[in-house]
Amino acid sequence: MEAYDIGYLSLIACFLLLAIPLFVSHYLKLGLINETVVSVSRMILQLAFVGFFLTVLFDLNNSAVNLLWLLVMILMASHSTINEVGLDLKKLLLPTVVSFIVGNFLILLYFNMFVVDLENLFDARYLIPIFGMFLGNSLRGNIISVSNFYDTIRRNENRYLYSLSLGAKRHEAILPYARKSIKLALKPSIASMSTTGIVALPGMMTGQIIAGSSPILAVKYQMAIMVGIYVSTVMTVAIGIFMTIRSSFDDYGILKKDVFKSTNT
């Protein structure tokens, strides 16, 4: 059983629907027409590129190339974490890359080895989409936790320094902030696990069902994926904070001013 193909004409029919949000925006003066057009165009271009790219990658299905692509994805995720948060790229790139590798790649290997039980661990058809789901979620988590962490310490510098003056070691002074940021970053994953299936059917499961899998198989995959996402997010977020600390605090235990991009201070 294969999914019905969507022809290019049908795709255009789908885009016609966008007339509705454009009309709503115009009528209610939401000022979202430009943004909608730009972001829809970006979506089309990016997805078209990915579709083409994945086709090539899947046909090739060369382990080395697949792994190289994962590395590129990790670099892009690290770059956007640091950029999004307004930190200095040069200082924090390496620790962030490490956190993504440990948090996602190791979990992915475990996942493909023991859960999906693949013959070829680096099979593009599994490796790349699953990794993409892990990475996308841990990226979101990392942005929340890293930005919250550095923001709160910077905004509450007095409070932070006060704890140092009260005898806290560096890690003891940092821990309360790290704890709060990590919890904040994990809340969305926790919430999405507890509401999944009731409030919303997850995209991957729906996709599998449409593609012809039995709902039971799709559900099993979904469970596995959600656990994988949660574990990789926890690891990335925790490692992300503790790895960056080493280059962002000085020997006095004080947050270096130059970890922030100069435009931001």
Add this chain to the structure above:
Amino acid sequence: MNSELLKYKDISIRYGEKKVLSHFDLDIKKGDRILLKGRSGAGKSTLLKMPMGFAHQTSGNLYFNNSLLDSNTVWDARKRIAYVSQDLDIYEGSVNEFIEEVFSYSFNEGKLDRTKLRRLLVYLGFEKDVLDMHFEELSGGEKQRIGIIMSVLIGKDIYLLDEVTSSLDSALKEKVANYFLERKDWTLVIISHDDVWEKENVRVVPVGV
């Protein structure tokens, strides 16, 4: 042999073009009580931040216990010195949680003396339920008193007190000043515009004249 606890030697501080302190010298021995006086922006708070490693000189040297204060020795200074900042942004959460957290640091672990805490709370005019209050519910003077109590509670004998009586009423100012000045073996460096600190044996040191 010199027995200075703290020694500011030829300290100058500049922030960009702005000169804050130039060639400042001060020797502080055990048991000294020093009152720093000077106009706003003269650099008084900066002087108290230096032993904690929260501000750094542009030139000159600072010694704590006869060794140069640097990124190694500063951790020792933080353990020996009680510092109360002028800034009242102390903690997010309740007073109790604050106390729990401070006494969970390995250096302070097991040192919480609840009897002393109760005594201090009563002495500074608190009801017991202040412990359950959150810092955002406390008035400036209440935060100031909690800061003072915490500094005493962790049991040190060198105190750097930056405007710790500024938001208190005159009776409380008097009580706080007396409390510290009565401990003859404590070393005190005080910044204050309140004359309750100007007592016998308190050395007034002008800053930035």
